[in-house]
Amino acid sequence: MKMRIEFELNGKPVSAEVEPRLTLGDCIRHELLxxxxxxxxxxxxxxxxxxIVEGDAVRSCLTLAVQAAGKxxxxxxxxxxxxxxxxxxxxxxxxxxxxxxxxxxxxxxxxHALLTHEPAADEERIREVLSGxxxxxxxxxxxxxxxxxxxxxxxxxxxVQS
Amino acid sequence: MKMPQFDxxxxxxxxxxxxxxxxxxxxxxxxxxxxxxxLLAFRMAQPTLLVDIQKLAGxxxxxxxxxxxxxxxxxxxxxxxxxxxxxxxxxxxxxMINHVAHYQIRNRGTVGGSLAHADPSAEMPGxxxxxxxxxxxxxxxxxRVIKAADFFVAALETSLQEDxxxxxxxxxxxxxxxxWAFHEFARRRGDFAIAGVAVFFDIGSDGVIADAHVGVIGAxxxxxxxxxxxxxxxxxxxxxxxxxxxxxxxxxxxxPQSDIHAAGDYRKSLVGTLTxxxxxxxxxxxxxx
Ligand SMILES: Cc1cc2nc3c(=O)[nH]c(=O)nc-3n(C[C@H](O)[C@H](O)[C@H](O)COP(=O)(O)OP(=O)(O)OC[C@H]3O[C@@H](n4cnc5c(N)ncnc54)[C@H](O)[C@@H]3O)c2cc1C
Ligand code: FES
Ligand code: FES
Numbered sequence: 001m002k003m004r005i006e007f008e009l010n011g012k013p014v015s016a017e018v019e020p021r022l023t024l025g026d027c028i029r030h031e032l033l034x035x036x037x038x039x040x041x042x043x044x045x046x047x048x049x050x051x052i053v054e055g056d057a058v059r060s061c062l063t064l065a066v067q068a069a070g071k072x073x074x075x076x077x078x079x080x081x082x083x084x085x086x087x088x089x090x091x092x093x094x095x096x097x098x099x100x101x102x103x104x105x106x107x108x109x110x111x112h113a114l115l116t117h118e119p120a121a122d123e124e125r126i127r128e129v130l131s132g133x134x135x136x137x138x139x140x141x142x143x144x145x146x147x148x149x150x151x152x153x154x155x156x157x158x159x160v161q162s
Numbered sequence: 163m164k165m166p167q168f169d170x171x172x173x174x175x176x177x178x179x180x181x182x183x184x185x186x187x188x189x190x191x192x193x194x195x196x197x198x199x200x201l202l203a204f205r206m207a208q209p210t211l212l213v214d215i216q217k218l219a220g221x222x223x224x225x226x227x228x229x230x231x232x233x234x235x236x237x238x239x240x241x242x243x244x245x246x247x248x249x250x251x252x253x254x255x256x257x258m259i260n261h262v263a264h265y266q267i268r269n270r271g272t273v274g275g276s277l278a279h280a281d282p283s284a285e286m287p288g289x290x291x292x293x294x295x296x297x298x299x300x301x302x303x304x305x306r307v308i309k310a311a312d313f314f315v316a317a318l319e320t321s322l323q324e325d326x327x328x329x330x331x332x333x334x335x336x337x338x339x340x341x342w343a344f345h346e347f348a349r350r351r352g353d354f355a356i357a358g359v360a361v362f363f364d365i366g367s368d369g370v371i372a373d374a375h376v377g378v379i380g381a382x383x384x385x386x387x388x389x390x391x392x393x394x395x396x397x398x399x400x401x402x403x404x405x406x407x408x409x410x411x412x413x414x415x416x417x418p419q420s421d422i423h424a425a426g427d428y429r430k431s432l433v434g435t436l437t438x439x440x441x442x443x444x445x446x447x448x449x450x451x
Contacts, residue, residue, distance in 0.1 A: 018169030132264025
């Protein structure tokens with residue numbers, strides 16, 4: 001039986017008619033046609049599908065769309081401001097934090113959630129958090145560097161807010 | 163794979179949730195979804211209805227008092243990691259949970275879900291067993307308090323009834339100065355442990371071990387306690403000779419299965435090694451850790 005759900009996607013209200021078994025990731029891609037979020041393993045081990053729900057990074061393949069009803073959801077489409085890449089994305093570009101790009105939305109959303117909560121995260125913490133995401137291309141070093149180098153932007157943001 | 167079809171309900175009271183479970187054959191509780199949804203993606207489960215407990219009030223807190231710890235079933239791993247009080251109120255619990263899964267999964271996975279899922283390698287069932295926790299469940303017949311020793315029946319099998327929902331888990335108080343350690347071995351960070359050993363004991367004024375607890379995950383059908391090793395330790399002074407005997411006995415006591423992750427013999431040996439490491443570590447731990 002299909003259910004109607006409403007939630008907020010990257011700041012805009014959206015709605016969809018979904019079967020309860022539809023994952024949030026598939027809902028975002030196939031119903032809402034935002035294909036920035038990538039689906040890899042579909043069972044929680046690769047991290048490609050990571051999105052942010054109410055501020056927390058979560059696996060969108062292990063979240064049902066119906067569970068997100070009424071919540072705030074953010075995907076990689078929500079990072080840039082028009083054609084201007086967000087500081088984290090610029091840092092990935094600068095440090096070659098991506099090659100094929102399949103894993104990139106998951107890494108970006110994971111790192112974005114982390115640095116939003118913990119703008120002073122040290123290298124060990126960053127490595128630990130990124131350990132839940134798989135990348136077949138880069139060998140990770142450039143991703144770790146990119147995330148470390150993006151920290152000042154988040155620290156400045158936090159300073160402005162408080 | 164895409165998941166099989168099921169219905170979904172998101173009740174706002176415990177009574178309503180229990181009613182839904184008892185009225186619908188094949189209904190299942192949905193908490194963090196971090197174990198259940200992978201099972202569905204592999205089509206290893208076919209529930210008719212998922213009863214989402216995200217709106218049930220009052221099950222998402224950690225309460226600390228002189229009687230011990232009460233941890234709500236919907237408490238997520240990240241809450242345990244972030245709770246500064248636990249560093250003294252129950253350091254072993256916090257340390258063990260810090261080994262569970264990855265960042266994104268830790269934002270969703272819950273205490274009650276892990277207990278009900280009953281993976282023999284999982285840390286939450288292990289810490290509940292080694293600490294003699296009480297697991298509180300509510301169903302149509304009312305509330306039951308189940309000892310961890312009676313709760314885990316086999317791999318992925320518990321003594322919960324179909325209409326029962328875990329509401330909280332209770333830990334006995336943790337005296338300050340207690341010696342403790344936890345060691346697990348996993349190939350990659352965040353993976354399930356191939357095996358893990360938790361130890362804790364107190365040292366009396368006479369300098370001998372009292373109230374030794376040794377718990378093992380990943381080396382049986384359920385999380386287990388090594389009674390023989392505990393008896394060996396109680397009343398003794400901890401030295402290298404005793405650690406050697408404990409290591410040997412721990413290995414001999416467990417009878418783990420072989421699976422794709424490791425051979426049974428390897429696990430046996432690993433349990434001995436981790437026990438020895440744990441005892442050495444615990445000896446030097448005390449209140450400061
Ligand atoms: C890649 C990956 C790695 C992981 N690594 C680890 C690890 O290293 N260690 C570890 O311990 N776990 C690990 N997990 C599992 C994770 O910790 C799960 O979150 C946890 O085991 C289940 O919690 P949940 O809230 O997600 O439960 P769910 O998936 O929602 O439910 C699990 C089961 O419990 C039942 N249930 C849930 N809540 C209740 C309740 N209150 N009362 C009665 N029944 C209930 C459900 O019906 C279901 O049968 C991993 C998971 C993944 C995907
Ligand atoms: S697609 Fe979700 S973790 Fe791999
Ligand atoms: S850039 Fe190709 S998988 Fe990471």
